[in-house]
Amino acid sequence: MTLKARDRVTVLNNDGIPMGEGSIVSVNDFREPEMKYAIDADFYDEDYLFLGKENLVKIQEDK
Structure with missing residues (x-):
């Protein structure tokens, strides 16, 4: 999965x-x-949260 600017994501905590x-x-x-x-x-x-990929799940856009 590739993440890029403007992608919507769900942010996960460390658990x-x-x-x-x-x-x-x-x-x-x-x-x-x-x-x-x-x-x-x-x-x-x-401001912003700075996270690694392990804390992000891309939200799939409806087509």
């Missing part, structure tokens, strides 16, 4: 439990290397 949904935004230079994706999360009011 694999869904925390909410968000959209991937362009990654900036101020992230830790293992935190590959910047997420504008619907459930998070502060």
